[in-house]
Amino acid sequence: AKDNRTIMITGGAGFIGSHVVRLFVTKYPHYRIVNVDALTYAGNLANLKDVQSAPNYTFEKADITDETRIKELFVQYQFDAVIHLAAESHVDRSIMDPLAFVRTNVLGTANLLHIAGAAWKNDYAGKLFYHVSTDEVYGSLGAEGFFTEETPYDPRSPYSASKASSDHFVMAWHHTYGLPVILSNCSNNYGSNHFPEKLIPLMINNILNNKPLPVYGKGENVRDWLFVDDHARAIDIIFHSGRVGEKYNIGGFNEWKNIDIVHLLCSIMDKKLGRTPGESAKLITFVKDRPGHDLRYAIDATKLNKELGWKPSLQFAEGLEKTVDWYLAHQDWVKEVTSGDYQKYYTEQY
Ligand code: NAD
Ligand code: TDX
Numbered sequence: 001a002k003d004n005r006t007i008m009i010t011g012g013a014g015f016i017g018s019h020v021v022r023l024f025v026t027k028y029p030h031y032r033i034v035n036v037d038a039l040t041y042a043g044n045l046a047n048l049k050d051v052q053s054a055p056n057y058t059f060e061k062a063d064i065t066d067e068t069r070i071k072e073l074f075v076q077y078q079f080d081a082v083i084h085l086a087a088e089s090h091v092d093r094s095i096m097d098p099l100a101f102v103r104t105n106v107l108g109t110a111n112l113l114h115i116a117g118a119a120w121k122n123d124y125a126g127k128l129f130y131h132v133s134t135d136e137v138y139g140s141l142g143a144e145g146f147f148t149e150e151t152p153y154d155p156r157s158p159y160s161a162s163k164a165s166s167d168h169f170v171m172a173w174h175h176t177y178g179l180p181v182i183l184s185n186c187s188n189n190y191g192s193n194h195f196p197e198k199l200i201p202l203m204i205n206n207i208l209n210n211k212p213l214p215v216y217g218k219g220e221n222v223r224d225w226l227f228v229d230d231h232a233r234a235i236d237i238i239f240h241s242g243r244v245g246e247k248y249n250i251g252g253f254n255e256w257k258n259i260d261i262v263h264l265l266c267s268i269m270d271k272k273l274g275r276t277p278g279e280s281a282k283l284i285t286f287v288k289d290r291p292g293h294d295l296r297y298a299i300d301a302t303k304l305n306k307e308l309g310w311k312p313s314l315q316f317a318e319g320l321e322k323t324v325d326w327y328l329a330h331q332d333w334v335k336e337v338t339s340g341d342y343q344k345y346y347t348e349q350y
Pocket of ligand 2: 089091133136197198216221258
């Protein structure tokens with residue numbers, strides 16, 4: 001592959017995408033990075049303030065479902081690779097508005113595959129379509145076992161069904177048209193710039209503002225949490241050294257029950273805010289469970305570790321504390337993303 005690649009990163013203004021863009025722009029000054037993002041409620045260019053004037057970075061506001069516009073971008077930039085992160089990403093929103101998820105996650109991904117395949121005209125040397133996906137495609141685990149790359153797909157929410165579908169289209173383009181693809185399925189991310197509709201940033205924000213902490217069901221559901229920078233680092237390694245046509249699971253080997261995370265956050269926040277121990281935990285409120293709530297996700301990331309030497313870098317307690325510190329220091333960011341539409345969503349949700 002040539003060294004001065006031009007890479008389209010979709011969804012680069014979102015939570016994970018902004019960390020991936022920052023890593024690629026700063027680590028690979030000889031690459032040209034084009035961030036293609038529609039700037040939905042979840043996309044925010046403030047996430048990328050520190051890289052926006054880098055000479056190898058360009059932003060293009062575009063919807064991945066827009067065939068004409070994406071084609072134009074392929075003509076204009078002659079992309080060598082795509083790293084595809086743009087998606088509707090929130091499970092609760094997918095329950096309220098499933099078709100938005102079909103549109104962006106399924107049709108948008110198929111549109112990108114179709115246009116990349118046509119633009120590269122079967123001349124695939126040095127080309128790559130890297131699709132970023134989730135562990136939720138595998139469904140729900142009981143108390144035992146892990147998801148491996150061989151686990152059959154069993155999505156159960158409109159979000160996970162749309163991501164599973166997108167994964168299938170990616171593999172279909174590989175098998176049918178020979179498109180060079182790589183796919184990775186990651187567990188729950190946390191860290192800076194995480195939109196406060198998701199568990200961890202929502203709890204931090206509500207603790208700070210003395211609002212009820214809505215724990216779904218009994219808080220017994222288990223997720224495997226990975227620091228977002230570790231996910232970005234895994235994407236970097238897989239993009240450069242992964243085998244074409246393969247998929248890689250990415251996970252933190254870090255399973256937590258929701259209720260335990262909420263308690264941990266409460267105790268961190270008690271300390272940071274000088275509250276008496278136990279004060280924030282009084283805000284915990286058990287609410288109606290999420291419909292179809294997957295009980296447990298757990299990723300076996302052995303393949304990625306054995307083949308490419310990746311492993312998580314941070315302990316959860318350290319990562320959570322860093323995350324809390326970031327939110328406390330960036331209240332302007334929180335205020336900006338929670339103004340306007342967020343209030344409407346929040347009222348409909350609770
Ligand atoms: P996010 O919601 O924070 O960001 C999504 C980004 O995509 C936003 O910038 C948004 O503006 C953009 N976008 C949405 N629809 C678009 C469209 N039609 N055209 C162009 N841009 C559009 O999401 P995230 O949490 O950063 O997730 C990024 C990717 O990683 C997604 O594909 C998601 O499925 C996957 N993933 C997320 C997690 C997680 O824990 N958050 C875990 C595993 C995989
Ligand atoms: O207010 C809440 N209360 C609560 O108990 C919220 C928002 C969530 N929860 C529970 C539901 C889940 O069991 O916490 C857990 C985590 O919820 P989310 O943060 O919504 O994440 P999840 O549904 O696990 O999905 C996330 O991980 C996989 C991302 O949003 C997806 O994009 C990713 O693919």
